[in-house]
Amino acid sequence: MGAALLFSEFEEVATGRASGFRPIYYLGCKAAFAAAIKSAIDEVDPSGGRALDLFAGTGVVATYLAADRDVTTVDVQEYSRVLCSAALRPVGVSLGGIEKSCERVVAARWQAAWCFEPVVAFEEEVIVDAMKGDVCGLIELLESPPLIAFSDEGQRVPDSRLGCAIEETISRLTTTGLSKSEGTLVARSFGGVYFSFKQAVVLDAALSVAQAAGEELQDMLTAATLSTASTLVNTVGKQFAQPIQPRTRSGIVKPGLAKTVYRDRSLDSIDVYRGWLKKYSELPCTNGRHQAVRSEYVDGLLKHGPNCSVVYADPPYTRDHYSRFYHVLETMCLRDNPSTSRVVKGGASMMSRGVYREDRHQSPFCIRSIAPMAFEALFSRARQFDLPLVLSYSPHQEGDGTHPRVVSMKQIVDLAERHYRRVETRAVDGVKHNQLNRNGLKLKMRDQAEVIVKCFV
Ligand SMILES: C[S@@+](CC[C@H](N)C(=O)[O-])C[C@H]1O[C@@H](n2cnc3c(N)ncnc32)[C@H](O)[C@@H]1O
Missing domain, CATH: 3.40.50.150 (Vaccinia Virus protein VP39)
Structure with missing residues (x-):
């Protein structure tokens, strides 16, 4: 339907x-x-x-x-x-309407969920390991750039288990024709960086459901997805300017790292989305x-x-541009596969760690x-x-x-x-x-x- x-x-x-x-x-x-x-x-x-x-x-x-x-x-x-x-x-949305929206999101994600299965499995495993005290895999995941750095920008895939999972995911995206699709944009650009891959796939599906909805509903369903992203995002202060840094400047693993990651990345996206749909539907x-x-x-x-x-x-009154803190929400609305800004590190040009849009508003x-x-x-x-x-x-x-x-x-x-x-x-x-x-x-x-x-x- x-x-x-x-x-x-x-x-x-x-x-x-x-x-x-x-x-x-x-x-x-x-x-x-x-x-x-x-x-x-x-x-x-x-x-x-x-x-x-x-x-x-x-x-x-x-x-x-x-x-x-x-x-x-x-x-x-x-x-x-x-x-x-x-x-x-x-x-106003009835409880039945809210459940139907959630069901549509679950149904819409299946193909992307299959593509991202390898990185989701890796991520779930390293979070469990980290909670038991072994943070090596989690640090590799948190320090990795997003999938688009490898698939679109030719960055070399690391020779590791994470690298294998990334390669397999890219291959599945190519096979299914989803490697440039707006329907996988959040997972490809921000999965692993700001959200878990699993959550990012649900955000993509929720945006697709919103886009397919009639005009009366589109903004409300998209807004509920933005609110969900804001609840899920795994950063200090729930902004989108700085992904979690697993180590201090001197290279020491930050205390409480595993808990901080687990707290946000174990949230069930559909439950959070359902909660937001309810809040929007209760607005006067x-x-x-x-x-x-x-x-x-x-x-x-x-x-x-x-x-x-x-x-x-x-x-705004400070030199901090709002567009730096909320660029992910802007990309989620525009769904336009934007070019990302670059930084030079050790003489090499690479994607900015925050994966900012190059054209973000100044x-x-x-x-x-x-x-x-x-x-x-x-x-x-x-x-x-x-x-x-x-x-x-x-x-x-x-x-x-x-x-x-x-x-x-x-x-x-x-x-x-x-x-x-x-x-x-x-x-x-x-x-x-x-x-x-x-x-x-x-x-x-x-x-x-x-x-x-x-x-x-
Ligand atoms: C301080 S925030 C507004 C907060 C708002 N009153 C609230 O309570 O949520 C400033 C806003 O100005 C917008 N903005 C910045 N420069 C702008 C411009 N040149 N034209 C229109 N909006 C702009 C930013 O996108 C941001 O949303």
């Missing part, structure tokens, strides 16, 4: 505010500040008109606002569009007028600004020399449509583990004041709201978790 027919198995769920829903582990997720952001938005724009969330990320703020206003989300990344679309236009039903768009922020503002009455902006907000101009464009374009604006700013504190901000709070307020009649800042610690005066900004901000900048027209 075609996955499109699933829609008839779905039912509506209650309306209300989706509070506390976090689709993925995400740096700088604003869920804790959503209520404070909403009250700032209501203050600068009491009309209750459509809000334009320009750097929507996980969509948690947009989803919070959506109970009271129409919302349009914009983000340059496709994975953000998918997450926002699924949360803003939820499709919305009015259906919400929109999720993939676009650069200026284009988004020019196109959608005229239909909105207020802008919420939460751009945000102007993360580049010190152009970030002020990016803010200038934001304020001037929003003002061009007479749109009041609320901006989130996360201050940096010495020793908080983050990089310093590429623009200071003062620079931002100065830029905003060139375009807006009145600019006010409010520090928020998640519970209390403290009004800051202009002169006291710097000192007081240090003990605050978030600052909200309100720009009145």
Whole structure:
């Protein structure tokens, strides 16, 4: 049966505010500040008109606002569009519908599961060995590049049991015509590196099921797969920037390595996927007028600004590009077999250990020399449509583990004041709201978790 027919198995769920829903582990997720952001938005724009969330990320703020206003989300990344679309236009799914989706995923994976059997068997064996104290095989697996390094880039397959398993898998992929297929992209590119091979095969199958589904369901099923990937990923902090390093810089095996790997890689992907489908299906039903768009922020503002009455902006503030931390989710949405970035090591050029997309997005907000101009464009374009604006700013504190901000709070307020009649800042610690005066900004901000900048027209 075609996955499109699933829609008839779905039912509506209650309306209300989706509070506390976090689709993925995400740096700088604003869920804790959503209520404070909403009250700032209501203050600068009491009309209750459509809000334009320009750097929507996980969509948690947009989803919070959506109970009271129409919302349009914009983000340059496709994975953000998918997450926002699924949360803003939820499709209620019956328990029977959820089970059918899971059955389809199980059925869709059989051919790839056969191809990856040799590396899955190797992986399961070395994890068991590692739990018993022998970590040699596990270290070889964790230090190995992904399958595409051997199949697509001609890297020499090691002369070892892992090497034999890799060769056999590549041979099976070639025999079945799956060696370049989008249906095996996650397992070929990220299996063994970010997920177990077995989990990666299920993620591929879930993406195929989503792709085959009707338009109404596609984003929700893809979003549930992204959320599953975020739960499964075997890294410190659940990001996709740095695969697990089994040894310290001095070459010593990291304590707790086997447990860390076992904890994530033994998770049953179908169970996790089922749990996420349930969470998405329980999201409150919305009015259906919400929109999720993939676009650069200026284009988004020019196109959608005229239909909105207020802008919420939460751009990045450090030199860390979000695209480095979430590139796997982007590739899972685009399914485009991207070229991967390369590094030079010991004079030889090789695939980056993080298997980053070569074309991953470089945000102007993360580049010190152009970030002020990016803010200038934001304020001037929003003002061009007479749109009041609320901006989130996360201050940096010495020793908080983050990089310093590429623009200071003062620079931002100065830029905003060139375009807006009145600019006010409010520090928020998640519970209390403290009004800051202009002169006291710097000192007081240090003990605050978030600052909200309100720009009145
Ligand atoms: C701080 S995060 C937003 C977090 C979001 N408020 C949340 O709570 O999940 C910044 C977002 O800006 C997006 N972004 C960066 N540069 C952009 C640009 N030039 N145009 C549109 N979006 C951009 C990134 O993809 C990222 O999702």
